[in-house]
Amino acid sequence: MVGRVGPKKGKPIVLAAHYDTKDIPGFVGANDGAGGTAAVLEIARALRGVKGLPPIRFVLFDGEESRDDAKDFYTSGLRGSKPYARRHAKRIRALILLDFVAEKGKMRIPREASSNLQLWSRLRAAARKVGAQSAFPDEVSGEVLDDHTPFLRRGVPAIDLIDFTFDCWHKTCDDLSAVSARSLDYTGEAVTQMLLDFRK
Numbered sequence: 001m002v003g004r005v006g007p008k009k010g011k012p013i014v015l016a017a018h019y020d021t022k023d024i025p026g027f028v029g030a031n032d033g034a035g036g037t038a039a040v041l042e043i044a045r046a047l048r049g050v051k052g053l054p055p056i057r058f059v060l061f062d063g064e065e066s067r068d069d070a071k072d073f074y075t076s077g078l079r080g081s082k083p084y085a086r087r088h089a090k091r092i093r094a095l096i097l098l099d100f101v102a103e104k105g106k107m108r109i110p111r112e113a114s115s116n117l118q119l120w121s122r123l124r125a126a127a128r129k130v131g132a133q134s135a136f137p138d139e140v141s142g143e144v145l146d147d148h149t150p151f152l153r154r155g156v157p158a159i160d161l162i163d164f165t166f167d168c169w170h171k172t173c174d175d176l177s178a179v180s181a182r183s184l185d186y187t188g189e190a191v192t193q194m195l196l197d198f199r200k
Helices: 030-047 081-091 117-129 181-196
Strands: 003-005 013-018 056-061 094-098 158-161
Touching: 003 030, 013 030, 013 081, 013 181, 030 056, 030 094, 030 181, 056 081, 094 117, 094 181, 117 158, 117 181
Parallel strands: 013 056, 013 094, 094 158
Antiparallel strands: 003 056
């Protein structure tokens, strides 16, 4: 955990990202790693001091990209989220994972197939309120094994914000030229509103 807002007691909503990136010479990971991390930190800042919030925890995982590509991803990757889920899943209300959320251009993040439908509906409702609905279309993409997966497997409702059509995935072009402040703003505004909507 890197921070929290709201009461200390109660089952928290966890907002998460992974801060590690692929070990490739010259690779930056501006979207795949840094984008989600930046959004989590800024949302935490925006919610600081807001009254009436439920317990919210901000968590940055390491080890999502540290894996042996020749082996099963769930077995060799997710080295930060798997132990965190093992230890805390029973006490977590929901998890929102921010992964590829900063892509330049017209960002479109459909619901990742394993993501919880009820949570996704809440996100889309929040996105409509802040004018970011175009970034979260009423569409479904394929299932992705990601840092939300260990929580889903332990019964925690979780969603993964990931546009897995990102052309620079694990390529050196995933640098600052591949990311957009507008995309980060859409993500940040929608997720912040979603968390505000959990207020009593």
